[in-house]
Amino acid sequence: MHDEQADHTPDSALTELRRRLEGGLARAGVKKTDLVARTRLGRTTVQLAFQTDGPVPSAQTVTALARALKLPVEKLLALQQVAAGGGSSDRPGPGRPIGQWDPHALEVHPAGSAQDGTGSLGQRLLPGYVPRGHDRILAEAVQDEAAGHSRMLVLVGSSSTGKTRGCWEAVQPLAKQGWRLWHPFDPTRAEARVKADRGDRLLVGALTRAGKDGRLAQDLAGGPALLERYQTGAPAARALLEAATDARRLGVGLHLPQAFLTDAAADYLHDTDWDQLTDDWAEKAYAELAEHVHGKHAPLSRITPRPQRRPPGPSPDSTPSPRPTGPVFRLADYLEQHGRTIRRHLCPTASFWHAAHTHLTRPDNLYNLTRAADTRFRLQWAHHLLHRAASHGSTNALARLAVLRERAGD
Structure with a gap:
């Protein structure tokens, strides 16, 4: 069988890939804006796939465009793999070496174009760069990164004020050291890396919840069991968890007083379930929620808050905050994160607000x-x-x- 990949270098493969996409677009008689609707890709993603100096489109983008234009998917993916440098399995990481990027492909706004001898517009050029105050902070972050200390910075400003250009200039020292730059166009900047590594979504959530304790294995094993306990628990236990979730997502701290949760849970119960409650319903519900699942997690755990120790003195901060009287509980991090998602559009019940006003x-x-x-x-x-x-x-x-x-x- 003829190996089409062997006939191309990365540059020629990318050129051939775009030629076939352009041919398919012409034969289909559609516009690029029509492809946005057909493929559900972003406008920038579609535009860059056809743009001569744009980055190599992802495999997902090529697949979507090929199907929309009724082109052979496997042949276009073979070209994409060569253009991307041999496929993701042979690459040391996401992105490509910094020196191989065109800054305009990273969305640095063009400032103008040079004119050739005929008076026509030629290659787009970058004007000279004038450093500003924030460039010192960016440079320090890059130096820390090169030394092995990760940092994250968010550069904020109005449109066309030089944010992307500033970041481009800041990473240039890393280009000489062989660093790679990843710019997630597809499908969106926030979702691209998660889509590329499907299992990372679980690790990201576990890392967020594990914090300094580092109990990743316990979190990954216990999370599904906690969710099952929430979904299949008794109505009273579920009501307590939903009241606790609403409290956390609306700004109440980690330590939830039992008196508050018990009163708040009343309106989370259906009338039928409420009528069937016994006098010891709360005791049974808290006992159910205290049972551990994998990794020694419990849906709702009774805790003992550490006492706050501050230096003596007549400062306002030396006055301790009122501490709740009675038991205090903490909602499992996994259930809190899950609840923030599924209940984000819901408003707490009247019993919730009444309990907050009464007990907090x-x-x-x-x-x-x-x-x-x-x-x-x-x-x-x-x-x-x-x-x-x-x-x-x-x-x-x-x-x-x-x-x-x-x-x-x-």
Whole structure:
């Protein structure tokens, strides 16, 4: 069988790949904007796939375009593999060497084009670079990275103020050291790496939850079991978990008082389930949720908060925050993350707001719930929670009350 890959270098393979895509586009009689709708790719992704000086399109992009244009998928993927340098399995990592990138392919805005002898526009050029204050911070981050210390920076600014150009200039010292640059065009910047390494999504979540403890194996093993316990648990236990999830996602701290959770859970129960509760329903529900699954995780664990130790002195920070009386519980990190996703569009019940106003005492928790109630148009609860937060020492709540009174003419 003839090996079409052997006939091409990476450059010629990329040229041939784009020639076939352009031919398919012409024969289909469609525009690139039509391909966006047919393939569900981003406009930039489609545009760069046809752009002469653009990066090599991903295998997913080539597959989607080939199917939309009724082109032979396997032949185009063979060309894509050669153009990408032999396929992902032979490459040391994502991206390509920094020196092989065209800065304009990284979305550095063109500042103009040079004119050739005929007066026509020629190759796009970059103007000279004038360093600014933020370039020093970027350079320090690059130096730390080269020394083996990872950092993350977010460069913020209005459109066309030089953000991408600044990043491009900052990484140039790494080009001489053979570093690679990965610019995730496809499918989106946030999703591209996860799509390329499907298993990394689990590791990213586990790393986020494990924190400094490093209990990755326990988290990966216990997560599905925790989710099953949530989905198949008794109605009362599920109500407690949902109340705890809503509390965490709306700004309440890790330590959830038992009295708050018990009162908050009431309206999370269906009327039929509520009518069937026994006098010891709460005791049974907490016992059910305290049972461990794989990795010694429990859906809702009773904890003992460490005492806060601060230097003595008459400073405002030396006054400890009110501590809840009675048992305190913590929601499993895995269930909290899951709940933030599935309940993100839901508003807590009336029993939740009533329990928060009745039992919570930490000023930061109360003020966070004030804002959450206000954005969800629970304005009466927002009013009462704001006053309670102020009475427990929240300076933010006091300032907010002052603004409201001033608007009212007081």
